[in-house]
Amino acid sequence: MILVSLWLIMDRKGATSMNPTREEYWQFSLPEKLLFYACALASVGYMGWQIWARVQLWLQGRPTGEVRQGRQYWMPTRAGVERWAKKVWTYILLQKKVRSSRPKTGAPMHLMMFYGFFALFIATTLLGINTYSPIKFHQGAYYLAYEVIFDTLGLLLLFGLVWAVARRGTTKEPISKDNVDMLVLWLLLLITVNGYLLEAARIAINPQSQKGWDSVSWVGFALAKPLSGLAGNVIAYKAFWWFHAVCVFAFFILIPRLRLRHIVLAIFSAAGSPDTPMGKLRTIPMEEVEQTEQIGVKLAKDYSRWHLMSLDACMECGRCTEVCPANAVGKILNPKKIVQDLRGAMATGAEVVPSLDPEALWQCTTCNACVEACPVLIRHVDIIVDARRNIVSEGGLSGSGALVLRQTASTGNAWGTSGNREDWMQGLDIPLARTTSEFEYLFWVGCAGATDPGAIKTTKAVADLLKTAGVSFACLGNEEACTGDPARRLGEEFLFQEKAMENVSAFERYGVKKIVTACPHCFNSLKNEYGDFDAKIEVFHHTQLLQSLVSKGKLLAAKPERGSVVMHDPCYLGRVNEESEAPRALVEGMVNPEFHSQKTRCCGAGGGRMWMEEPLTERPSNARVEQLLATGAKTVALGCPFCKIMLDASVKQVTDEEINLVDLAEMLQAANSKSPVS
Ligand code: SF4
Ligand code: SF4
Structure with missing residues (x-):
């Protein structure tokens, strides 16, 4: 109804009674069209060839998924397709992970770029179907709606890209800021701006252009005014057209080489991501050890195919590094670098442990903050623990880490x-x-x-x-x-x-x-x-x-003075097992620190780190205590014995004030008994 009304309004204003549409390949001869097809085929073919080379590397990995009777593991079942679709919907189309961090910077910027790019992808696909198939629908009310909708949505991409370019010069977030990265952004910006200029040129230069309804392509229409002097200049129009085409060809060629590849691979990474819970590590069967004569990973090909593919999907956003408790206190562990270094080892065939730096591997608390933050669902903890397994199996762990294993x-x-x-x-x-x-x-x-x-x-x-x-x-x-x-x-x-x-x-x-x-x-x-x-x-x-x-009324909730207690969510409860409601139901009026629930920050004890030596200045627990005390609360509610031990040591480092570290059970016990068991 809206589209038909739009058409009628345009018509009543005396625009024209002709059927609204536009001509594709205006003034293009057959040889020119053939040249375009050849270049398009070559660039897309080159892109495909580069991706295929990466696929060969992924295929060296361990197969994932079960081998079912009479069916290869990779052949989809209906349930499998439903799972993939759900993940693509959640993590790609709804951008769940992107939305959950950097709420004022990276999230809105990426959302603008993603939805703008996605809209233009749909617009190009529809145009392609109309141009190259027998079904012709690019006309009338549909055409008018198409022009106004996609002209508007394209601005999302434009503004997102401008924001991204500007942000790179100012942000302290650990995002890639190298020249290649900037080049990619400028290329995308060029394609987007030139897309609008091409539309403007079509409106300004094509004498047969239907001026009455061209105004629905409102961005191009506005830009056409300064170009009105070019009316009838077909060469100028073709220059805009070919420049746009060449930029798009360059984009295709560059996709697999740069982090742009996440545009495609994030979809596969999300769809194929393991269904296992975040807190579950892979159980190594003894038969596998007998067969391979090794434990853990020595070479990148010892990881699963999905793990290898996910490395290529990395968008180098640095969200993982930003939340890493070890990196935050100045340790060399950098989960983004782990991913990039492993990607390098996959290509060169180098051994994993030396490529990733053993010192960094032992600094990980397996807190899963990186895994939770990663927009393409990379499982850093699987990667790190599998490398540790190999170190341990070869007797490479010594000191207090080895002692705890012996004990x-x-x-x-x-x-x-x-x-x-x-x-x-x-x-x-x-x-x-x-x-x-x-x-x-x-x-x-x-x-x-x-x-x-x-x-x-x-x-x-x-x-x-x-x-x-x-x-x-x-x-x-x-x-x-x-x-x-x-x-x-x-x-x-x-x-x-x-x-x-x-x-x-x-x-x-x-x-x-x-x-x-x-x-x-x-x-x-x-x-x-x-x-x-x-x-x-x-x-x-x-x-x-x-x-x-x-x-059920069998116990009373604790009711301390409102705001006097701050909740510290343990990583393996709040994040890994997504339980943050139950603790808050036990004690009324608790405040939250800046990072809480699934976004909680680690005390530094996990992954065996509690038993390992640590310089006082490099304790993640010091940083966590500062975050907790910033709320003004003098009591910290806990739900983990490891957190209690780590934070207790750090409170003495951070403040001279009297701070109570109390498990929620102890608070509840005090509320339910006048003489708690001591
Ligand atoms: S691993 Fe994930 S979070 Fe880290 S830089 Fe890559 S895409 Fe971003
Ligand atoms: S699991 Fe935690 S400590 Fe380990 S790399 Fe990830 S964020 Fe850093």
Whole structure:
């Protein structure tokens, strides 16, 4: 209706009664057209050839996906296509990751460029269908709507590009600012501006142009006025036309060579990204080790095909580096550089570990902030841990990192103490699985919860709350072993597998169906990784179970003075397992620091880093404490024993003020009992 009305209005104004449309290839002879087709074919062909060369590199990687009966792993199923479509919709068309960071700079700028570019892509495709197929629809009301809509949307690209060029000179964000990068932006800007100038030239120069409805191409129409002196000058029109075509050919040729390639590859990276949870690392089958005679990756081809392809999709935006806690405190770890260096190793066949710098690899806390931020869904943590696995398998880990592996192997406790997992229970009448006939929840205490004095307070608080709320539970006590999380993230895969199998057999022994734990690292491993070892369990972080007890009225929420408590989301709860509501349901009126929930910042303990030496000035926890205290709160609410240990050490570095670091369970315990278990 709107389109028809538009047509009628144009007509009533006396524009013309002719059918609105425009002529393609105006004044072009057959040889000129053939020259254009030949150049277009050559540039697109060259682009395809370059992409094919990269595809050959990706295909060297480990195949991903299952091999199904009578069907190759890459042949799509209906469910697979639905998954791909959903991811492309979410991450490409809706730009979910781009929108979630740099809200005042990179996000609006990229959104303008993306939607402007996408609109012009659709416009060109429609025009191509009309020109080269028997279906002719580029006329009438459709034509008028086409012109006004795409003339307007093209401005998004134009403004986005101008913003991008201007931003490169001023921003402190770790984006690429080299000359090639600027050249690409200028080329795109040139194509966009010239597109409008070409439209203006058509309107100004073509004497048959239908001036009445040309005004709907309002940008080109406005630009046509200064060009009116060129009326009838066909050579000038062709100069605009060919200049535009040559710029577009250059664009095609450059796409695979520069980070422009993300325009295409981001779609494949998003569509094919693993469905596994962010917190799950790949389980290496023993048969694979026997076959390849190595653990982890030595060469880039040892990564999966998707991982290799995703490296090429990197848009070099630096979002990963911007959020990296190690990089923020001046360490050499730079996740963007890891991706670029690995991309280089993929092309040259160089060994991965020397290419990525082992020192940087050991600085990673596996916090997944980079993974969460990456618009093309690159999994930096998979890359880093697979490289660590190879270092460890070749005996390349020494010092405190190696010590924690030895301790876990010999005592089943990352702290190296054995037989002490029941010490905290003394005088508390804590039920043990071996002496309790039936229980609903296994309370998984964890190494820290049974060993570290600060974490033991939390353990006791959880036990007290479960009793207060009448929850049926039991602990494994000395039958519990480390989940193996630190070992796995330090690269000792088979120590992790050994611990996982040991613990799963304990679950089977006592018919465990539900587990609650106060450690987000244990929570993540049990929930996301133990399934590979046939564990059939439902796993809850203690804040989740406590939230349900509060909502059922079995426990009271804590009500401190509004604004006096700030929430620090643990990485493996808030980001990796996307749980940030449950902690906030336990304590009313908490404030959030600048970075919270999925965007929380790391305390520096993950990935085995808690046991590794660190100069005082290079502690991610110092930076985190500053962010938390910037809210003005004097109490920090926690949900992780590792965070408690790390932040406690940093509070003393950062401030002389009295700051309370308290687990949410302890706050809830205080709210529910006049005499909490001590
Ligand atoms: S890895 Fe992802 S976040 Fe990092 S620079 Fe590349 S695209 Fe950006
Ligand atoms: S996981 Fe965390 S520490 Fe490791 S590279 Fe990514 S952001 Fe940096």
